[in-house]
Amino acid sequence: MGGFCGNKNILAPKKCSGEARHRGLTQNSAPGPKGADIKEFGDSESGPPLIPMIHAIEAGNKPMVAAIEGFALGGGLELALGCHYRIAHSKARLGLPEVTLGLLPAAGGSQRLPRLIGVPAALDLIITGRHVTAAEALQLGIVDQVTDHHTVDAAVKFALSVAGRPLDARRISSYSCPPVSGDLDALFEEVMRKVRRGARGAIAPVACVQAVRAAATLPYARGMERERELMATLFTSGQARALQYSFFAQRAVSRWSTPSGARWDASAPKPVRKVAVIGLGTMGRGIAVALAQAGFPVVSVETQEKQLTEAKRAVSQMLERGAKRRGVAAPLDKMSYSSNIQAVADVDLVIEAVFEDMGLKKKIFQQLSAVCKPDALLCTNTSSLDVDQLASQTRNPELVVGMHFFAPAHVMKLLEVVYGPRSSPQALATAMQLGKKMGKVSVAVGNCPGFVGNRMLKAYVEQAFFLLEEGATPELVDSALEEFGFSMGFFKVSDLSGLDVGWKVRKEDGLALPGVSTGPSARIRQGRRYSPLGDLLCQRGRFGQKTGSGWYQYGKPGGRVATPDPWLHSFLEEYRAQHGLVPRRIDPQEVLERCLYALINEGFRILEDGIAAGPEDIDCIYVFGYGWPHYRGGPMFYAAMVGLPKVLERLEHYYRAHPDVPDLQPCSLLRRLVASGSPPVQKWKEAIKKLHSQL
Numbered sequence: 001m002g003g004f005c006g007n008k009n010i011l012a013p014k015k016c017s018g019e020a021r022h023r024g025l026t027q028n029s030a031p032g033p034k035g036a037d038i039k040e041f042g043d044s045e046s047g048p049p050l051i052p053m054i055h056a057i058e059a060g061n062k063p064m065v066a067a068i069e070g071f072a073l074g075g076g077l078e079l080a081l082g083c084h085y086r087i088a089h090s091k092a093r094l095g096l097p098e099v100t101l102g103l104l105p106a107a108g109g110s111q112r113l114p115r116l117i118g119v120p121a122a123l124d125l126i127i128t129g130r131h132v133t134a135a136e137a138l139q140l141g142i143v144d145q146v147t148d149h150h151t152v153d154a155a156v157k158f159a160l161s162v163a164g165r166p167l168d169a170r171r172i173s174s175y176s177c178p179p180v181s182g183d184l185d186a187l188f189e190e191v192m193r194k195v196r197r198g199a200r201g202a203i204a205p206v207a208c209v210q211a212v213r214a215a216a217t218l219p220y221a222r223g224m225e226r227e228r229e230l231m232a233t234l235f236t237s238g239q240a241r242a243l244q245y246s247f248f249a250q251r252a253v254s255r256w257s258t259p260s261g262a263r264w265d266a267s268a269p270k271p272v273r274k275v276a277v278i279g280l281g282t283m284g285r286g287i288a289v290a291l292a293q294a295g296f297p298v299v300s301v302e303t304q305e306k307q308l309t310e311a312k313r314a315v316s317q318m319l320e321r322g323a324k325r326r327g328v329a330a331p332l333d334k335m336s337y338s339s340n341i342q343a344v345a346d347v348d349l350v351i352e353a354v355f356e357d358m359g360l361k362k363k364i365f366q367q368l369s370a371v372c373k374p375d376a377l378l379c380t381n382t383s384s385l386d387v388d389q390l391a392s393q394t395r396n397p398e399l400v401v402g403m404h405f406f407a408p409a410h411v412m413k414l415l416e417v418v419y420g421p422r423s424s425p426q427a428l429a430t431a432m433q434l435g436k437k438m439g440k441v442s443v444a445v446g447n448c449p450g451f452v453g454n455r456m457l458k459a460y461v462e463q464a465f466f467l468l469e470e471g472a473t474p475e476l477v478d479s480a481l482e483e484f485g486f487s488m489g490f491f492k493v494s495d496l497s498g499l500d501v502g503w504k505v506r507k508e509d510g511l512a513l514p515g516v517s518t519g520p521s522a523r524i525r526q527g528r529r530y531s532p533l534g535d536l537l538c539q540r541g542r543f544g545q546k547t548g549s550g551w552y553q554y555g556k557p558g559g560r561v562a563t564p565d566p567w568l569h570s571f572l573e574e575y576r577a578q579h580g581l582v583p584r585r586i587d588p589q590e591v592l593e594r595c596l597y598a599l600i601n602e603g604f605r606i607l608e609d610g611i612a613a614g615p616e617d618i619d620c621i622y623v624f625g626y627g628w629p630h631y632r633g634g635p636m637f638y639a640a641m642v643g644l645p646k647v648l649e650r651l652e653h654y655y656r657a658h659p660d661v662p663d664l665q666p667c668s669l670l671r672r673l674v675a676s677g678s679p680p681v682q683k684w685k686e687a688i689k690k691l692h693s694q695l
């Protein structure tokens with residue numbers, strides 16, 4: 001939907017038939033961006049003449065019928081709301097997604113939609129930015145008619161049928177909002193409370209509520225002034241820039257490339273018709289559900305009979321719940337189960353999701369290699385183990401890749417697709433395409449311990465521990481991170497997922513050694529500073545929520561509400577005294593800088609090593625897999641916003657203070673980017689290529 005010219009920020013359709021123009025119809029089935037061109041939002045040119053144009057259309061004396069095909073989003077829908085009638089094709093989608101870009105519908109959308117469909121329904125669409133189908137739009141009263149036929153023909157017919165009728169009652173700006181049941185102020189207060197809680201610092205959803213409130217309480221002209229004021233604040237905010245960057249970053253990561261020169265546009269994926277999942281623990285169940293929901297027949301293999309019986313019930317329930325939420329039939333018929341690995345003989349792709357144990361995984365890859373079709377792709381859901389070692393157990397190592405899902409796998413949007421040195425471009429392309437079909441943001445990453453996400457997280461977690469040693473409390477660290485926009489700080493997340501998870505990894509890495517958590521060498525491992533605090537808690541059986549205590553107290557095993565724990569505070573005091581550590585006052589800014597800049601620094605190392613192709617890849621991983629606030633774009637975008645010279649200066653400062661912490665030593669890529677003038681984040685890929693070629 002569009003069909004108007006002379007507006008810099010809105011993309012007009014390539015063709016608008018003479019007849020349609022003559023009759024005042026608008027049509028858009030042209031390919032390309034829908035609504036405003038997001039790339040142009042950053043331009044500071046004067047506002048587009050969209051608002052006067054919509055007013056002129058609405059004030060006109062000829063009936064204006066919007067013919068909506070494809071997408072009518074943002075400015076496209078606002079234009080349609082200025083028309084006197086709207087006809088949509090049954091396949092059309094409509095919405096005001098501005099909030100997802102850090103904005104609000106500022107061409108009258110926030111003022112007209114509530115007047116047309118009522119405050120509660122308009123709030124829902126504007127705050128969430130969700131798209132609706134033509135059928136829902138009809139039900140809500142956004143469109144007047146839905147057609148399965150040629151939309152313009154239907155609109156012409158419709159226009160002829162209403163010709164001559166008075167138009168006053170069709171000008172939405174002249175309406176009052178339909179009355180709400182109950183008290184309007186109470187409704188807005190309740191909505192605002194919910195929005196503020198959910199927004200975690202995002203400003204656009206709050207501004208959207210304020211704009212709709214203006215529609216409900218002010219005359220149209222004053223409401224438009226308020227809409228403009230609110231938009232002006234959002235338009236220039238860092239949040240809008242971050243969200244718009246993220247829109248393109250999500251699309252950029254699908255155009256993957258590897259240091260060896262493999263590329264998305266030169267590698268055709270193999271067809272995948274049937275998939276197997278090995279291991280039906282928490283991850284395996286989620287992966288099987290996500291595959292079935294994406295329409296793939298799935299054979300799930302679990303050798304332990306008890307686990308298999310439990311998993312069948314759990315998977316069916318997950319599928320039924322998901323189907324209910326989406327108003328579709330549960331794809332139970334897509335699932336089949338077996339306790340015998342021979343059941344995977346006819347699948348095109350296997351995802352192994354057994355316990356994180358290299359010995360066990362190697363055995364499974366040997367079995368898979370013997371049982372599967374020779375051209376079947378063998379994928380592992382490992383979160384940190386060496387994909388190449390697993391590939392070496394198979395006949396065709398080029399067909400092995402990692403597919404690292406995040407828990408719960410049927411909910412979380414992120415998928416790290418890990419290519420080893422021997423993975424073929426076709427195997428990578430196939431896993432990337434499967435991820436896309438499953439609705440995931442799939443990011444191709446190289447093979448190294450922890451891949452991208454967990455490798456960076458290690459540096460962040462280490463700083464959180466060190467801060468406790470130096471005088472902070474879990475509450476102080478968590479509140480600084482939550483204030484930044486994470487839904488939970490590190491210590492609460494750790495209690496939720498279980499302290500034993502990290503303990504097991506540290507033991508495997510040879511860090512958490514029995515008997516060395518006390519004594520003079522307790523705080524040095526493998527030649528660098530180490531904090532055994534997590535190990536000490538685990539040794540006392542404090543695994544977090546499941547045992548009723550961890551970094552916080554939960555009242556009982558399985559408790560969910562974290563309360564500060566006096567025992568933990570005394571334990572920290574004793575620990576510091578025992579190790580001669582003099583506690584100091586730590587402020588939230590130091591918490592943020594130490595945790596986030598250490599993580600960002602590792603991100604630069606990852607870019608330097610070619611493990612991630614660009615900052616967009618890292619940012620998508622953090623936004624979609626690790627709860628990085630979306631409106632902050634991701635860690636690398638955030639670093640660019642803070643300013644690379646400042647990040648460098650602070651890392652240098654902290655490294656001087658903690659020379660035994662190599663993670664704080666600024667990475668050479670960061671130094672070189674600063675020396676080359678700190679290019680904007682969108683130019684880093686190019687700059688890195690250039691810097692590499694100069695080495």
Ligand SMILES: CCCCCCCCCCCCC/C=C/C(=O)SCCNC(=O)CCNC(=O)[C@H](O)C(C)(C)COP(=O)(O)OP(=O)(O)OC[C@H]1O[C@@H](n2cnc3c(N)ncnc32)[C@H](O)[C@@H]1OP(=O)(O)O
Nearest residue numbers: 033034035036037038039074075097106107231232235251
């Ligand atoms: C200084 C103060 C001033 C105050 C001023 C106040 C007054 C202001 C006046 C009001 C101005 C109003 C401006 C209007 C605003 C809007 O319209 S906001 C809404 C913008 N549109 C969107 O948010 C839609 C975004 N697009 C999508 O969600 C999806 O693309 C889709 C439409 C659902 C289609 O999805 P799919 O089929 O999966 O295709 P994609 O891969 O996503 O996209 C294909 C390529 O097109 C590119 N693209 C899509 N939309 C846009 C866009 N709006 N702008 C730019 N580019 C877009 C996308 O990036 C893909 O390109 P490639 O990556 O190159 O393949």
